[in-house]
Amino acid sequence: MKNSPFYWTRNLWVFISSLLLLASCGSGNKELPILSRQVEKDGELVYQTIPSFSFINQDSQVVSNETFSEKAYVVDFFFTSCPTICPILAQQMLKIHDHFEAEPKLALLSHTIDPKRDTVAKLAHYADNLGVRSDRWHFVTGQKADLYDIADDYFNIVIENADVPEGIDHSGRLVLVDQQKHIRAFCNGTDPAEVDQFIVKIEQLLAEGRKVD
Secondary structure, eight states, X not given: OTXXXXXXXXXXXXXXXXXXXXXXXXXXXXXXXXXXXXXXXXXXXXXXXXXXXXXXXXXXXXXXGXXXXXXXXXXXXXXXXXXSSHHHHHHHHHHHHHHTTTOTTEEEEEEESOTTTOOHHHHHHHHHHXXXXXXXXXXXXXXXXXXXXXXXXXXXXXXXOTTSGGGEEEOOEEEEEOTTSOEEEEEETTOHHHHHHHHHHHHHHHHHHHHHO
């Protein structure tokens, strides 16, 4: 929506990040490592994949692993009433969204960590204010235990803490998951410079996928 504060900055973010990417793409031929934890299976070490999940997005649609079949996706954790890092995370996720707006092989997934207050209607209003659609960026809610548990699988920390604003403490990490559900990169989502480098890594991963295709 044009009245949103995010709307007026999004084109500027896309322009700035494009300039930075042009200056930093010299090492784009190297494949990204797999960063997922390793576990022993049948006597061999294998990389863990993101476990099965099922949440509800801002359009009341089920979002699961199958939603991201044959796609890479970027993950974060937030809540709409967060007064600290979440507005920054939203701006940086929006920058990623706009940079890859024409890329069908990439999606975004944001989990609320305050499901009691973040209803489907509130998530829909939040997405509308950002000017994004659920086919590109899913804002999901579900059972609190499920949301908090899966944060650990994405290397994010989510805890209840009465000493912080709104009583929820969480890391501002953005995580890149590949088509095989392995973690391939992450960054501090509150640091624009790190996010710009993260975008370069997303480009590398998508280039890997195009080679396979």
